Every structure is written in structure tokens, then in C-alpha cells.
Amino acid sequence: MSARAPMARIRSTPLRLTVILLAIFALATLGCFATAYLVVRTNLNAAILSDLQQTVETFRSISDPDELRERLVEAAATTDPTFRVLHYLPDRGAVIANAGEVGPISGLSILSDQDLDRSDTNLAGSYLALSTRLGTGQLIVAQSRTPIVEMGEVFFAVFLTGLLPAIAIAVGAGFWVARAARHRIENIQQALSEITGGHISARVTDVDGRSDDLSGIGQAVNDMAAAQEALIASMRQVSSDIAHDLKTPIQRVSVLLNQLVDKTELTKGQEDLLLRAQGETARIVRTFQALLQLAQIEGGAVRDRLAPVDLAEVVRDVVDFLEVDAEAQGLSLTADVAAPATVAGDRQLLSQLSVNLIQNAMMHGADGGVIAVRVTADDSGVALMVADRGAGIPVAERDNVLQRLYRLERSRTTDGNGLGLALVAAVCDLHRARLTLGDNAPGLVVRIVFPPLAGSAGVGAPAQGPHLTQ
Amino acid sequence: MKILVIEDDAATGSYIADGLREEGHSVDLITSGAEGLVQATIGIYDVMVVDRMLPGLDGMSLVKTLRATRNATPVLFLTAMGGVDDRIEGLHAGADDYLVKPFAFGELSARIAAIGRRPKLQDDPVTLSAADLEMQLLSRKVTRAGQIIDLLPREFALLEHLLRRKGRVQTRTMLMEAVWDIHYDPLTNVVDTHISRLRAKVDKPFGSDLIETVRGAGYRINEA
Numbered sequence: 133m134s135a136r137a138p139m140a141r142i143r144s145t146p147l148r149l150t151v152i153l154l155a156i157f158a159l160a161t162l163g164c165f166a167t168a169y170l171v172v173r174t175n176l177n178a179a180i181l182s183d184l185q186q187t188v189e190t191f192r193s194i195s196d197p198d199e200l201r202e203r204l205v206e207a208a209a210t211t212d213p214t215f216r217v218l219h220y221l222p223d224r225g226a227v228i229a230n231a232g233e234v235g236p237i238s239g240l241s242i243l244s245d246q247d248l249d250r251s252d253t254n255l256a257g258s259y260l261a262l263s264t265r266l267g268t269g270q271l272i273v274a275q276s277r278t279p280i281v282e283m284g285e286v287f288f289a290v291f292l293t294g295l296l297p298a299i300a301i302a303v304g305a306g307f308w309v310a311r312a313a314r315h316r317i318e319n320i321q322q323a324l325s326e327i328t329g330g331h332i333s334a335r336v337t338d339v340d341g342r343s344d345d346l347s348g349i350g351q352a353v354n355d356m357a358a359a360q361e362a363l364i365a366s367m368r369q370v371s372s373d374i375a376h377d378l379k380t381p382i383q384r385v386s387v388l389l390n391q392l393v394d395k396t397e398l399t400k401g402q403e404d405l406l407l408r409a410q411g412e413t414a415r416i417v418r419t420f421q422a423l424l425q426l427a428q429i430e431g432g433a434v435r436d437r438l439a440p441v442d443l444a445e446v447v448r449d450v451v452d453f454l455e456v457d458a459e460a461q462g463l464s465l466t467a468d469v470a471a472p473a474t475v476a477g478d479r480q481l482l483s484q485l486s487v488n489l490i491q492n493a494m495m496h497g498a499d500g501g502v503i504a505v506r507v508t509a510d511d512s513g514v515a516l517m518v519a520d521r522g523a524g525i526p527v528a529e530r531d532n533v534l535q536r537l538y539r540l541e542r543s544r545t546t547d548g549n550g551l552g553l554a555l556v557a558a559v560c561d562l563h564r565a566r567l568t569l570g571d572n573a574p575g576l577v578v579r580i581v582f583p584p585l586a587g588s589a590g591v592g593a594p595a596q597g598p599h600l601t602q
Numbered sequence: 603m604k605i606l607v608i609e610d611d612a613a614t615g616s617y618i619a620d621g622l623r624e625e626g627h628s629v630d631l632i633t634s635g636a637e638g639l640v641q642a643t644i645g646i647y648d649v650m651v652v653d654r655m656l657p658g659l660d661g662m663s664l665v666k667t668l669r670a671t672r673n674a675t676p677v678l679f680l681t682a683m684g685g686v687d688d689r690i691e692g693l694h695a696g697a698d699d700y701l702v703k704p705f706a707f708g709e710l711s712a713r714i715a716a717i718g719r720r721p722k723l724q725d726d727p728v729t730l731s732a733a734d735l736e737m738q739l740l741s742r743k744v745t746r747a748g749q750i751i752d753l754l755p756r757e758f759a760l761l762e763h764l765l766r767r768k769g770r771v772q773t774r775t776m777l778m779e780a781v782w783d784i785h786y787d788p789l790t791n792v793v794d795t796h797i798s799r800l801r802a803k804v805d806k807p808f809g810s811d812l813i814e815t816v817r818g819a820g821y822r823i824n825e826a
Contacts, residue, residue, distance in 0.1 A: 382704070383611075383614065383682075383683075383703050384613045384614070387614050387704060388613065390617065390704075390707060391617055391620075394621070394707065413704075417683065417704060418787065418789065420683055421683045421702070424683050424685075428687075434687065437687070437690070449782050449783060449784075450782075452756050452782070453778075453784065453788070453792060453796075454790070454792060456792060456796055457790060457792045457795060479783070480785050480786055483783070483784060483786075484786050487784075491789070
């Protein structure tokens with residue numbers, strides 16, 4: 133996983149949808165909850181207020197000042213200050229009250245700590261107070277807001293024990309579902325990119341036993357790949373059939389031409405024609421040999437024969453073999469080879485692969501004057517690189533040049549049969565090695581990474597079966 | 603030499619038989635595998651040329667059967683184009699060498715000479731020589747007319763191969779196989795370049811050529 137992973141996660145559609153859904157769910161739930169709280173609170177407030185007003189109205193209905201005083205004293209004595217505080221401040225005379233000092237207020241207000249005498253432990257936490265002019269004094273009636281506070285606490289408790297866990301569970305489940313969906317989408321994505329990358333046998337794996345849309349897409353991808361694979365197989369079969377059918381006649385033509393050269397007295401002109409015919413026949417034979425060999429390698433029968441081979445030694449031999457050719461062309465061919473670099477392989481095919489790559493570089497990268505061959509070996513496997521400083525291959529053409537008989541427009545005039553890199557690709561496939569054509573800026577760099585040998589990596593390790601890890 | 607050719611394709615069969623007869627060999631040409639096995643068992647041959655694909659009994663089984671009866675006649679296997687496995691399978695079955703069709707006659711002739719009536723290579727010679735050229739195998743020293751010649755390891759190997767097979771033609775393919783272990787067609791005449799480099803060191807300074815080019819076949823170092 134690279135630093136790009138978080139970005140990829142944000143771009144994941146199921147995850148994004150889940151986050152949006154969760155946000156809507158959380159907001160809606162909180163909204164409902166808040167509305168319910170406010171409604172209940174407003175109702176409670178209204179009830180308290182009407183209680184207070186009723187009380188005030190009761191006192192106001194008494195017109196006789198003495199009776200009013202008497203009733204106030206009586207009320208102050210019988211009213212529990214925890215529930216209701218009474219405070220009458222006449223213009224003259226003593227204060228009538230059932231609790232300590234109450235701060236000067238006017239109209240309707242909420243009494244809190246600073247307005248109350250906190251030494252009186254019978255008082256509730258907060259009160260709703262109504263202050264009004266009554267007779268020849270100021271009456272303050274305050275009723276406890278405990279029900280409202282308690283109601284708030286209940287709502288808070290419900291929020292903590294019910295709603296928060298519900299949201300947490302929703303978030304967890306949402307992410308889990310999103311992850312599962314993302315995983316399946318990635319699975320499809322990976323299969324698709326492998327298929328388009330040339331591994332036509334790759335498939336979406338989790339399509340069985342489900343009938344949802346993702347499985348449908350996966351199945352469609354698989355069907356498409358299978359159809360393409362069948363098409364390629366039949367194309368290969370046809371070309372291989374043609375090659376097999378023409379093998380014997382070509383061989384006879386070659387034999388007949390040889391006999392003609394060996395056994396006939398010919399004029400100079402006739403002999404020249406004959407030699408040209410022989411040359412062309414040899415070309416046909418080489419192309420056929422290469423096509424048939426490709427078909428056989430792709431058939432995979434050779435895979436059973438793979439044994440530990442020191443790629444370093446193979447490459448050294450090949451470089452040694454071709455170096456004089458490079459020198460004759462004024463090219464510098466250098467080899468930087470780490471030994472040992474053991475891979476499970478076929479020595480001859482690996483040798484042929486190296487020859488093809490170097491010859492390809494000599495043919496198409498000659499302008500650069502330098503061809504560098506490297507073999508490296510570490511824990512992640514053995515890598516072979518062949519780099520030139522020539523014109524390179526345009527990105528769009530890189531897959532094409534690995535196809536048989538495909539040649540770049542500018543290469544049509546050079547020698548070669550268009551099968552060299554196809555053979556390289558086939559041999560890589562056989563060895564389950566990863567082949568990449570890259571930009572050497574300028575030039576082409578071909579990089580082949582072989583999978584690590586299963587078990588011991590040393591030279592002379594016992595023969596391995598086909599390497600099956602991907 | 604007495605040579606048995608088992609090849610079902612008439613054109614190829616007569617091409618091989620006629621060519622070998624012209625070279626002075628005595629040739630029996632048989633066109634089916636079963637007949638060929640009978641002929642190989644009752645006759646005494648110096649070399650057999652056996653096609654891989656034969657009607658009746660295929661070449662591979664024929665050679666296996668022959669080897670099972672302790673018949674050690676050298677066999678040159680002919681295989682068709684495209685057989686990646688044929689070389690290894692053929693050698694495994696007991697063939698001494700193999701050749702992919704179509705081939706130039708010079709190639710066939712050189713290979714028959716190499717496996718037939720093989721005069722035992724001297725087991726562990728210490729020196730090899732031809733005319734005034736001498737090769738010390740242990741000290742890896744090469745001299746001609748008493749003058750030391752500096753050779754690269756691969757040039758040494760190439761010269762050693764030719765010297766050990768003095769008097770016998772070695773084709774380019776045979777040299778590639780023996781010196782570079784290349785058993786496929788590398789689509790290059792680079793062997794010629796290697797030979798000309800070797801000549802520049804071994805022949806050119808001394809005015810007389812030990813390494814001879816045999817037209818249509820390959821190279822040879824001659825006795826004296």
C-alpha cells in the first residue's frame with residue numbers, strides 16, 4: 133500500500149455513499165431528538181409559567197391589604213421553598229418570605245446561583261421567577277425548574293445510552309459494508325487491468341453463489357475475457373496449423389534447391405537466381421521455425437522441464453557471443469552481471485531471449501551507440517535489464533511490439549521477422565516473469581523480473597515445479 | 603562408412619542418400635520405422651540417420667528399442683522445425699546428435715563425420731598442436747613458431763575445439779553448440795566474426811593459414 137491509498141479510499145464509490153448516508157442519518161436523528169427536547173421543554177416552561185401567574189392572580193384578587201398580608205404570611209409558611217419560593221417586599225414593613233434573599237429582578241426571569249441565598253440548602257438548582265407589583269409592595273414568585281432540568285438529564289442519558297451507540301453501530305456497519313463492496317469492486321478492477329495488461333486468463337474470482345449487480349458485472353467481465361481468450365486461442369491454432377501444413381513442402385523446396393545447386397552445371401546468372409531463391413527459402417524456414425517454436429512455448433509443455441538455471445552465466449555467454457558483432461557495428465555492449473542469479477528456467481530459451489533482446493537493441497537502438505545489459509539478484513527475485521539509447525518505442529506501441537509479426541512503421545525497412553519480441557514475451561510468460569518495456573530517456577529499456585525460486589535460492593537447488601504464486 | 607538412412611520423405615531421403623554416396627559412403631535407404639529397426643538389427647552400420655517422424659514406428663521409439671538391445675551404433679536424429687523439446691528428448695532416447703530439417707548438406711556431412719567411427723578424442727592430452735602451433739592446456743599457453751599468442755578465454759575455447767577435432771570440419775552450428783552452448787538459430791553470422799578474430803591472432807601474423815574455411819560447411823584445422 134502506498135501513500136496513494138487514502139486518496140483511493142476517498143474515491144471509492146461505496147465508501148463515499150456510506151459516508152453521505154451516515155451523515156444524513158446522524159443529522160436526521162439529532163434533529164428529531166432536538167425537536168422533541170425543545171417541544172417538551174417549552175411545554176414544561178409554559179406549565180410552570182401558568183402556575184406562577186395563577187398564584188399571582190390569586191393574591192391580586194384580595195383587595196384588603198391586611199388580608200393580603202395574612203394570606204402571604206400563611207402561604208410563606210406552608211410553601212416548600214424547594215418547589216416554590218415566595219418573596220414579598222412591601223414598600224414599608226417587614227419582608228415576607230419562605231427563603232433567604234432573592235436578588236432584585238423584574239418581570240419574568242430565571243433565577244440561578246447568583247440570585248439566590250445559597251446558604252439555604254432547601255433551595256432547588258434553578259427557578260423560573262415572576263416579579264410583579266402587588267398592593268403596596270413587590271411580589272416575587274419563583275417555581276423550581278427541576279422538572280425541566282431532570283427532563284434535560286433524561287434526554288442526555290437517552291442520547292448517551294441509545295443514540296450514540298446506534299450511530300456508532302451504523303458507522304461501523306456502514307464502513308464494513310462499504311469495505312466489502314469496495315473489495316469486490318477492486319477485485320473486478322484488478323481482473324480487468326490484468327486482462328487488458330495481457331494476462332487474458334485472469335478472472336474475477338467472487339462471482340459464484342451471488343446474484344447481485346456486482347456479481348453480474350464480474351460475470352460479464354469473465355465472459356468477455358473467456359470469449360477473447362477463445363478467440364486468441366483459435367487464432368493461434370490457425371497460425372500453428374498453417375505452419376504445420378506448410379512445414380513439409382517448405383522443407384522439400386529447400387532440399388530440391390540444395391540438390392539443384394549441388395548437382396547442376398549452371399551459368400553465373402542461373403546460379404545467382406538460385407542462391408537468391410535459397411536465401412528466401414532460408415528466410416521462410418526461419419520465420420516458420422520461430423512461429424512453430426512460439427506455438428510450442430505457448431502450449432506450455434516446456435514448463436515441466438524448468439530447472440534451476442544461473443541467468444548470470446547465460447547472459448555472460450550471450451554477451452560474450454554477441455560482443456564482436458556489436459563492436460563491428462561500432463556499438464559498446466556492456467554487461468553488469470551479478471552472480472549467481474538462479475531462476476527456474478530453460479537454459480536454451482533464456483539464452484535465446486537474451487540474444488533476441490540484445491539483437492533488438494543492436495538493430496533498433498544502434499543510434500545511441502551504447503547497449504547496457506544488467507542482471508541483478510535479490511530477495512524479491514532475479515531481474516534482467518537490456519537498455520539502449522536509441523529511438524525507443526512509443527508508449528502506445530509497447531504492447532503491440534510484443535505481438536507476433538508486428539513491426540513498428542519505421543522498422544519495416546530493417547531486417548528481422550517481427551517475432552523476436554513475441555518470443556521474448558512468450559518465454560517470459562512461460563517463466564512467469566514480468567516483462568516491461570520502459571523509457572530509457574532516450575531509448576528503450578526492457579526489464580524482466582523473474583519470480584523468486586521457491587525454497588532455497590542457491591545454485592544447484594533441487595528442480596522446482598512451475599512457480600504458481602502470482 | 604556404411605550408413606543406414608531411415609527417412610520416409612522421398613525427396614529428403616534421396617537427397618541425403620545421393621549426397622552421402624557422392625562422398626564415397628555406402629548407403630541403405632529405408633522409408634518406414636519398423637523396416638528400419640529390422641535393418642538396423644541385422645546389418646552392421648557405422649552411422650544411422652533416423653527421422654523423428656516415421657510411419658509405423660517413430661524414430662524416438664526406434665532408437666530406444668535399439669539402445670535397449672545394446673546396439674550402440676551412432677545415431678543422428680532428424681527433427682522437424684519447431685520442436686523445442688526434440689533435442690532433449692532425442693538425446694535422452696539415446697541419439698548422439700540431432701539436426702533440424704531443412705538443413706544444408708554440409709551440416710549433415712560434418713555431423714556424420716563427427717559421430718561416426720569417432721576416433722576417441724585423446725582423453726587428457728596436455729598439449730594440442732597443428733603444424734607449428736602449440737597449445738598447453740594446463741598453463742593455457744598458446745604459441746606459434748615459438749611466439750606467445752594472447753587469447754581471450756573464448757578464443758582459447760574455440761581454438762581448442764578445432765584443434766581437438768583436427769582434420770574434421772566443424773560447422774558454425776557445431777561451434778556455437780560446443781563453445782557457447784547455443785542450441786538454436788541465433789540469426790547471426792557472428793561465428794564468422796569470432797573466427798576472423800581468432801585468425802587475426804593465430805594466422806595473420808605468421809603468413810600461413812591453419813584455420814581453413816570449408817565452403818558450404820564450416821571450418822577446419824588441418825593436420826600439419
